[in-house]
Amino acid sequence: PSQVNFTLKYQKESDEFRVLLFGDPQSRNQEEIGFMMRDVIGDVIGQKAAFGISLGDIAFNDLSIYENHNRAVALLDIPWFNLIGNHDLNFDAADRKDSVETYKSLYGPPYYSFDVGSTHFVVLDDVHYDGDPKDGKRGTYHTELGATQLKWLESDLKLVPTSQLVVIMMHIPLKNPEGDSMGQNKGDLVDLKEYFRVIEKHPHCLSISAHTHFQEHMFLGKESGFNGAGEHHHFNHATVCGSWWGGLDDEHGIPHTTMRDGGPNGYSFLNIKDNQYTIDFKAARRSPEYQMNIYVPIEVANAEVTNTEVLANVFAGSQKSKCEMQVGNSKWIPMELTARQDPDYLACKTAQDKLPKTAGRALPAIIDSPHIWVAKLPAGLPVGGHMVKVRTTDMWGRVHEECEITRVV
Numbered sequence: 001p002s003q004v005n006f007t008l009k010y011q012k013e014s015d016e017f018r019v020l021l022f023g024d025p026q027s028r029n030q031e032e033i034g035f036m037m038r039d040v041i042g043d044v045i046g047q048k049a050a051f052g053i054s055l056g057d058i059a060f061n062d063l064s065i066y067e068n069h070n071r072a073v074a075l076l077d078i079p080w081f082n083l084i085g086n087h088d089l090n091f092d093a094a095d096r097k098d099s100v101e102t103y104k105s106l107y108g109p110p111y112y113s114f115d116v117g118s119t120h121f122v123v124l125d126d127v128h129y130d131g132d133p134k135d136g137k138r139g140t141y142h143t144e145l146g147a148t149q150l151k152w153l154e155s156d157l158k159l160v161p162t163s164q165l166v167v168i169m170m171h172i173p174l175k176n177p178e179g180d181s182m183g184q185n186k187g188d189l190v191d192l193k194e195y196f197r198v199i200e201k202h203p204h205c206l207s208i209s210a211h212t213h214f215q216e217h218m219f220l221g222k223e224s225g226f227n228g229a230g231e232h233h234h235f236n237h238a239t240v241c242g243s244w245w246g247g248l249d250d251e252h253g254i255p256h257t258t259m260r261d262g263g264p265n266g267y268s269f270l271n272i273k274d275n276q277y278t279i280d281f282k283a284a285r286r287s288p289e290y291q292m293n294i295y296v297p298i299e300v301a302n303a304e305v306t307n308t309e310v311l312a313n314v315f316a317g318s319q320k321s322k323c324e325m326q327v328g329n330s331k332w333i334p335m336e337l338t339a340r341q342d343p344d345y346l347a348c349k350t351a352q353d354k355l356p357k358t359a360g361r362a363l364p365a366i367i368d369s370p371h372i373w374v375a376k377l378p379a380g381l382p383v384g385g386h387m388v389k390v391r392t393t394d395m396w397g398r399v400h401e402e403c404e405i406t407r408v409v
Contacts, residue, residue: 013050015117019167019270020044020052020078023210024239026087028060030068032245037072039254039284040240040267049078049269050116055210055237056085056127056171060244063088063102070106081114082107083123085171085211091138099129099139111149113156119272120160124149124170126189143172144190154198165275166205173209173236175218193225200228204275207234213243214261215281216370217318217395235279238266238315246361248352255360261369262293262342263315278396281316291315291400295343296377296388299407305377310335312373312390312402313342320395323373327386335373335390341366381408 022040027033052073059065073080084103093099100110110125128144145153160166174195175188189195199205205228215238219231226232242257242265250256257265264283271278283290295311312323312335323335349363373392389403 013117015119016273017050017117018048018272019116020047020049020076021208021237021268021270022052022054022240023237023267024057024085024213024241025054025069025073026057026060026085026239026241026244027065027069028062028245029065032060032241033065033068033072035245035254035257036069036240037075038252039265041072041075043282043285044076044267047269051079051081052076053081053083053123053169055169055208056083057087057211058082058085060087061091063090066102066106081121081123083169083171084110084125084127086127086141089127089129089139089141093129093131093139095131096129099131100125111152117272118274119165119167120157122153122156122166122168124153124168126170126172128190142190143176143187145195146191150191150194150198153195157198157202160202162202162204163275164202164204165272165277166199166202167270167272167277168199168205168207170207170209172211173216173218174207174220174234175224176212196224196226196228196232199232200226203229205232206277207232208237208270209234210237210239212236213239213241213364214259214367214369215263215315216261217316217320219319237268238263238281240265240267240284243363244361246363247348248360256348258345258348258363260345260364260367261371262313262345263369263371264290268316278398279316283315289400292317292390292392292402293342293344294388294390294402294404296404296406299409300377302383302408305381305408306379308377310375310377310388310390311340311343312392313369314371314373314392314400316394317371317373317392318395321371322393324391325375326389326391327378327381330378332391333375333378335375338372338374339368339370340372340374342369342372377406383408 089099113122130140216236218234220226221231245255247256266283269280292314324332385407391401
C-alpha cells in the first residue's frame with residue numbers, strides 16, 4: 001500500500017526499566033512449543049518488563065508454527081518484539097528479498113528502531129540469504145548486513161544523542177568462530193568494520209545476539225577493528241530451547257536441553273537506568289541464585305589433594321568477572337579463566353550417545369566453554385569432609401556464591 005495509517009497513544013515511560021530477552025525459541029512443532037510454555041513461559045509469567053524480544057530463530061524452518069508460538073508468548077502479557085534468524089527464512093526462495101516474506105507478513109520489517117524512555121533500540125537483520133537452492137537442497141546463508149541496511153543504520157543513529165544508551169540486537173553474533181551445531185557457517189560479520197564505523201561515535205552502546213546455543217560476553221577492541229573509546233560489549237545470549245530441546249527428559253517430561261557450553265537453557269533481563277545497564281541471566285525453572293555449577297571429585301586421595309582441580313562453570317561469567325575459591329575457613333584462592341569442556345555435559349552426551357535414539361534428541365558436539373574457572377585444592381587438608389565454596393563477582397560488582405562437598409580419604 002502507498003499508505004499505512006494508524007493512531008498513536010500517549011504512554012508515560014521511565015528511564016529505568018527492564019527488557020526480557022529470549023534467544024532462539026526455535027520450536028520444530030507443537031510439542032516443542034509445549035516444552036517452551038512449561039519450561040520458560042510458565043517461569044516468566046507475572047514478572048514485569050517494559051517489553052520482551054525474541055532474538056531470532058523463532059521457528060526451526062517450519063514457519064507454520066508462528067501462530068501457535070505467538071499465542072504462547074502472548075501469555076506473558078507484555079509488549080513483544082521480534083527479529084529474524086536463519087531458521088526463519090523461506091529457504092525455497094530465489095533471493096534475499098523473497099526469503100523474508102513469511103516473516104514480514106506476521107512480524108513486520110526485518111530491521112527497524114524504536115525508543116523506550118531514554119534508550120534507543122535497533123533491530124538488525126544480519127542473516128544474508130544467498131539464495132539459489134538447487135537439486136532439492138535449501139538455499140544457504142552467511143552473516144552480513146549489506147550496504148542498504150548499513151546506510152539506514154547510519155542515518156538512524158545520526159538522530160540519537162551520543163549521551164544516550166543504544167542497544168543493537170541481531171541474530172548471529174558479530175564474531176562467530178564456533179559456527180553452528182555442525183561447525184558450519186563460521187566467521188565474523190562480513191561488514192564488521194563498516195558496522196563499527198557507524199556505531200563508534202556512540203560510547204554507550206551494547207549489542208546482543210543469540211544463534212550459537214551457548215552464552216558468551218565479548219569485549220571487542222582495536223584487535224577486532226573497533227576504533228571507538230574503550231571496547232564494544234557484545235552479548236551472545238543463551239537460548240530458550242537450549243540444545244534444541246535435546247537430551248533425556250527430566251522428571252517433568254521436559255528434555256534437560258543443557259547447552260554445549262554446559263550452561264542451562266533460560267532467559268535474561270536487561271536492566272536499564274539512564275545510559276547504564278546490567279544483565280541478569282535466569283536458568284529455566286531454577287532459582288535466580290543458581291548462577292554456576294562447581295565440579296570437584298566426591299572423594300580425593302590424600303596424596304592427590306594438591307593435584308586435584310576444582311572447576312566452576314559460571315553461566316553468565318565473562319573475562320571481566322572474578323572467581324575465587326575457599327575450602328572450609330581457609331583464605332580465598334584466585335581461580336583462573338580457562339577454556340574447558342564442561343564435565344557434566346560431556347558425561348551426559350557420552351552416556352546418551354550409547355542409548356537408542358528413542359531415548360531423546362541427540363545433544364550437539366561439546367565446545368570449550370568460555371566461562372569456566374579453575375583452581376587446585378590447597379595443601380594441608382586433613383582427612384574428612386570439606387566444603388568447597390566458589391565466589392564470583394561479575395562485571396557490575398555483583399556477587400554470587402555456590403558450594404560443593406568433597407572428602408579427603
